[in-house]
Amino acid sequence: MIELDDVSVVYRGGVHALRNVSLTIDDGEFVVVVGLSGAGKSTLLRALNGLVPATSGSIKVDGIEVVGANAATMREVRSRIGMIFQTFNLVNRTTVLNNVLMGRLAKVPSWRSTLGMWPAADREMAFQALERVGIVDKAYVRASNLSGGQQQRVGIARALAQEPAVMLADEPTAALDPVTSHQVMGDLKRINRDLNITTLINLHFLDLARQYGQRLVGLRDGEVVFDGDIADVDDAILRMIYGRAITPDDLLKEA
C-alpha cells in the first residue's frame, strides 16, 4: 500500500514540483498518471522511491516512511519498488543478463555484486524475468544491440527481478513506436494482473491511458486535480487536467 500525505516537493531555485499531494493506492491497483509536461508526474514517481527527496509531508510504502529515511531504510524501500524509465537506463556495454541482474542488487551481498559473483538462485530469477517478458534468447546479447522495444522489455525484466511489491513506470513508451508502445503497455497490464503488483504509470498519451488505465490521477501544476475511475473521464475533465483543449499531440493514434 502506498500512502502520500500532504506531500510537497520544492526544487532548489523555488520550483514547486508537487503541492500538498495526498493519495492512497491499495495493493494490486493499476494507476495511470496524466498531466502536462512539468505538471509533476515524474517528481511524484521519484518521490516514492526517494530519488527525489520530498520537502514536506509523509510517504509510506508498505508502512515504511520514505521521507527522511536513512540509507539502509531507503535501500529496503527501493528493493520493493521496481522502476522503469523512459530512456531505459540500461548499461549499454554489457549483456542483457547483467542488466537484469542489477535488479537483484538489494538482495545480494554488496561484495558479491561488486565482484560479479551472483548466486545461482539470483541468476535463475533473472532468467525467469527474461522469460516472462519473452526475450530470454537475447540473454547474452549486448544491450546496445537491441531495439528500443526490446531494451524497454529488459528494463521491465530488471524491475521484475526485484520481485517488487510496486512497479513505477515513468513514461515507459515515450521513446517507442506505437506498435511497441502497445506491447509494453500490454505487458505491464498483464504483470499487474498475474502477479498482483501495484502499478503506477506516467503517461503522456491519452488514448493509451484510456485503453489500459483503470484508475486515473490527473496532475496540474503539482496538484492532484482528478482521482477516479477511467470510465468517468470525459473531455471536460481532461480539459481541467490539461488546462486547455486536447490536441492531436496528446494522442498516440495508431492502435
Place this chain on the structure above:
Amino acid sequence: MTDVSMAAAARPTKPKPRLTSLLVFVGFVVFTWFAARQVSFEWATFKDIWVSPLWEKFWPIEWEWVARRENVFDPMVETFQIAIISTIVGCTLALPIGFAMSRLTTPNKPVYFFTRTIMSVVRAIPDLFWAKILVTAVGIGAFGGSLALTIFSLAVMVKLFSETVDGADPRPLEAAKAAGGTHVSAVRTGVLPEVFPSFVAYALYVFELNIRASVVLGLVGAGGIGRVVEAQRGFFQFDRILGILVVVFVIVVIIEQISVALRKQLL
C-alpha cells in the same frame, strides 16, 4: 507610382581594439622581454648549437657496447619490473580514488573535496621531486624508483579516469540506485562497465610513460636504465645515451602497437 528611394546605409567605423586587449598584448610583450633577460636569452646560442663540436660525440653509436647484456639489457629488465609494479599498484589504487574524485560517482561531498584537494597537491609536485624525496627516505635503488613511479602513475591515472567518469552516462547509475543497491555496488554495476575500456587504455599509456620516465629517474638514483644513463652522462658518452634512447624508443613503439591491438579487442 511611389518613389522608392533607398537611403544609403551609413558606413560603420572600424571598431577600435578594446583597451583590455591592448593592455594584455603589451603586458605579454613586456613580460616576455623581461623573462628573456632573466634567463639570459641569447640569439647566438642557436648558431652555437648548430656548429657545436658536441655533435661528434653523438655519432657513431657504439652498438657493441649497447648489445652487451649488462650495459643495456639487464637494466632495461629492471626498468620493466619497476614499470610493471608501479603501473599495477598505481592504477589499482586510482580506480577507487578516481571514482571518489568524480562528481558522478563520489559518495558524498566531503570525500569529493578531500580527495580532489589531496590529488591536486600530489600532482603539483613534480615527479622527480617525489623521486628525490623517496630516495632520501628509502635509499637509492629500484625500490625508491617504484615508489616514486607508483605515485606518478596514481596521479596521472586519477586525473584521466575521473574526467572520463565525469562524462559517463548517469542513467544506469540511477537505475541501480532505484533498485536498492548500495553506492559501491551501484557504481560497480552501473558505471564501471561503461568506463572500463578507457581505464585499460589509460593503464597501458601509464605503463608506457613509466618506461620513458625510468630513463630520467636514474638521475636521482632510482634504478633501472636511468642508472646507466646517469653513469654515461658523467663520461659525456652521448653516443651511448643516444643508443639507449633508440632502444627505449623502439620498445615504446612496440608497446603502443600492443596497446592499440588490445584496445581493438576490448571495444
Place this chain on the structure above:
Amino acid sequence: MSIAEAVDEVGSPQRPEAPTGGRRWVVGIFALLSIGAVWSVRAISPGLSDVVEAPAEMWKIFRAMFPPAFQTEIDRGVVGKVFESLYIAWIGTIIAATLSFPLSFLAAGNVAPRWIRYPIRQLFNAIRAVPELIVAMVLLAVVGLGPWAGALAIGLHSIGTLGKLSTEAIENADSGPLEAISASGGTWISGMRWGMVPQVLPTVISYWLFRFEINIRASTVLGLIGAGGVGSELSSQLAFRNFPQVGAVLAFTVALVLVIDTISGFVRRQVISGTGRKVDGGHNEALVEDMLGSKLAPKK
C-alpha cells in the same frame, strides 16, 4: 488446433548457452598480471624488513617537514628561484610555440606535399622521444649552467608535442576558406594566413597554454641538474636533510604550479569559448590526444 495452442506447444524461446570465451580472457589476463607483479616485486624488493619499514620512513620525513621553514628559505632567495622557474617555462614555451607553429603547417596533410610532410612529422616524433632532462644535460655542455640551458631544453623538447598537436588542429580544420582564397587567385601563404590561421589559432593557443602548465613542472625539475630554478634548492636542502626547508621549497613549488594551473586554465577556457566551441570537450580531447596520440584516444 487454435493458434494459441500451437504457440503453447512450441513453448517459449529456449535459454541460450552462456558464452565461455569471456571468462577465460579475464582469468588469463588476471593470471598474467599476477605473475608479472610477483616477478617484479621479488626482483625489486630489497628485503621484507625494508619494505615494511618504508612507510614508517616516509612518514618520519613527512612529519619532519612540518612546520616548513618558510622564513629560512625566503632568506635564501627561494622566491627568486621560483620566479626563475616561471621565466624558464615561459620563454621555453614561447620558443616552442614560435618554432612549432610554422613547422606544423609544413607537416599538415591538407596543406603540404608528402615529401615535406613526412620528414617533419618524423622530426616531431624524434624530438618527443628525447626526454627534456637529456636535452638539458646536453645543452649544459654547450651553454653552461644556468636558466638558459633549461629554457632552451624545454623550448626544443616542446616543439615535438606542440608540433604534433598543431598539425592535427590544422588537419581537422575546414578547408573551405582555403578553397575560396585559391579560387580568387591568392597565394599559398595568404591562404594560410587568412584561411587557416584564424580557424586554428584558438585551439593552438589553448595547446600552448596547456603545454605551459606542463613546462612549469619541467622547469622546476631542471634545477636538479643545474639548469636554473627551484630544483637546485630542493636538491641541496635534501642533501643536508634539512627537512623543514625541503617542506618550504615544496610548498612554494606547489603554490607556483597551482597558481599557474588556475590562471592558465582560466585563460584557456576564455580562448576556447570565445569561438563558441564547446569548452570541456575540447580540453579533455586535447589532453588525451597529447598523451595517447590521436590513434589511441578513446572514442567519446
